[in-house]
Amino acid sequence: MSLLHSLIALLLIFFMLEAPTQAQGKSTLVSAILIFGDSTADPGNNNYITTPFKSNFSPYGRDFLNHVPTGRFTNGMLANDFIARYVGVKDYVPAYLDPSLSIEELKTGVSFASAGTGYDPLTPKISSVISLSKQLEYFKEYQGKIEATIGKEQMNNLIKEALVVVSAGTNDFVVNYDTFPIRRKNYTISAYTDFLLQHVEQFLQELLDQGARKIGVVGLPPMGCLPVVITLHSDDAFSKRGCADFFSSIARDYNSKLQNQLNTMQTRFANLGSRIAYMDIYGPLMDTILGHKYDIEKANRGCCGTGLLEATFMCNPYSYVCQNASKYVFWDSIHPTEKTYYLISQALQPTIDSITKY
Template sequence: MSSAHVHHFYQLALFVYMFIIAPEAHAQTLAKQKPFNNTVSAIFVFGDSTVDPGNNNYIATPFKGNFLPYGRDFANQNPTGRFSNGRLAGDFIANYVGIKEYVPPYLDPTLGIEELMSGVSFASAGSGFDPLTPRISNVIPVSKQLEYFKEYRARLEVLIGKKRTKMLIKNAFYLVSAGTNDFVINYFAMPIRRNSYTLPSYMEFLLQQVQQFMQGLWDQGARKFAFVGLPPMGCLPIVITLNSESPIQQRACFEIFSSAATMYNLMLENQLNAMQFSLAKFGARIVYLDVYGPLSDMIQGRKYDFDEVSSGCCGTGLMEASYLCNPKSFVCTNASKYVFWDSIHPSERAYYILFEIVRSKIDFIIQD
């Protein structure tokens, strides 16, 4: 063999090692170290801006939060794309179950094998269960988030094999938080769905979408689910502002929105309880996470000692969200005194309180 052939052979061998053998070996090493037979192997998150850590950074939509003052109280004051001043409830849950400190967005192209294996968020700010809702703001539909999860599974099977991937999927924690945009942005703000559905029939329509989505995850091998209910939508600062004749003086919650949330939450909880009853023998752990009650307590001043409950920390707090909350906006000194960070989304402290309240439900999912 000539020296040129020898040199070419070593180049080829180096390429194969660096880009095929070494990554695969690293993945297999991680897989052996990962306690797949423990209670939780990974965390996967689906939904809207309440659980989107930055997927919208990578799509063409105006619904973004990857600039200051968003992330002002996050590690290194990093505006990751989370619609808050700091961490989201999904981050607190991931840390609590011992998976990771922060849940990254699936669309981040820099994610390594270890980050992928321990879980990601597929959520997209502005999304909802109704297929029409994400089209309004050009964000990722929940159905597309499910497709991304299937894509993720195929990627993982290549890296660590089908058997290990199946075990990881089975032992993972699945957090789903969506629905607010279906009502606030879609049903109440636009005429299309209202012309076709009464409010109760629209709720039934959404619950059918929830059922289909969960069936899709179940078919992929998911078994441990937590579904977040709706907040008191009539108390969101932007809802109060848009529906008040004098939005600055009168800051009372709008009952029609909040009563719709109460009705839908009851229907969702009943549906999830029925699923848990019928699927428990197949290893299902399905829980409903109530955020309506705790947020109502914060807003009504019954608990937690917040100074401001009807406006957000950013700007006037009455209308600002996404690009209206920007580096030139006035921002309150201490966001932990505010229930809301902007006119829609809770502050990091509010998210942490919500996590603490639902922790017992999380324990049910992750117990042996």
């Protein structure tokens, strides 16, 4: 073999070895991934607090690595885990309160989210979970830990180049406003939506003040299609089990107002070099529910138990569980399956690109 042929062969081997690594992530300016929000984003922070809203037991985590119930409210990975892989920073986003996390794990990102929380300060009190204001306190604490390791300048740069995702709001309507009379006495649905959006803006302002610059804010899902909402509010809850559109219409109104708010904030803070974007999950989830795409067989009940009401401790080791969760949109009566989270993460990729490449 000639020297030229040998060099070509070596180059081919090199590129073949490199290709899988490149495919796992993207070449972006993202330094880390930082997550705030509720059970759609909590990988196990509630394991470390006193609350009934936990999922660190089977059958949760049935399809996760080594079948471990981590505290994620699904059978496997969350959308944020898939997003972390997409931007190339890590395979799974860990819970910030996990005491075993190394500094290297902290540096590439964590989730501060807590299942059961919301933008309304009353919502986390109902469930005895971590409020969004407390999550911001943990974020400050997190920065202190990073600064002690790499110095203030590098820490500031890490926060500036991190992808920040905020996912909350459903509990405010489904758990708080709908279930307890406190807010309903003082707010119409429209007024309560505006009340929540004021808290969204305050939260985002605090993130900006703490140095975050690449921020994605997740909208509400079609809440009327959550199996538990169908069971409690649909006219045909036990026959056809159609979505309760009143709740989905609340989500559509909220999402429309949220998009306008984020566009306004983006314009106002563009001089900071910030990118604040709306992350749509309503459309992708509704497409999956109504279109029966991706080989989905069940869209109006969860995989765990009857799929009508079960969630958290009601979905437990004694519950019946469907054989193949990938055939279901929802894992329990509230939370999507890993497959659904994957499909949502795929749909969000263009938005993520717009944030990270800004």
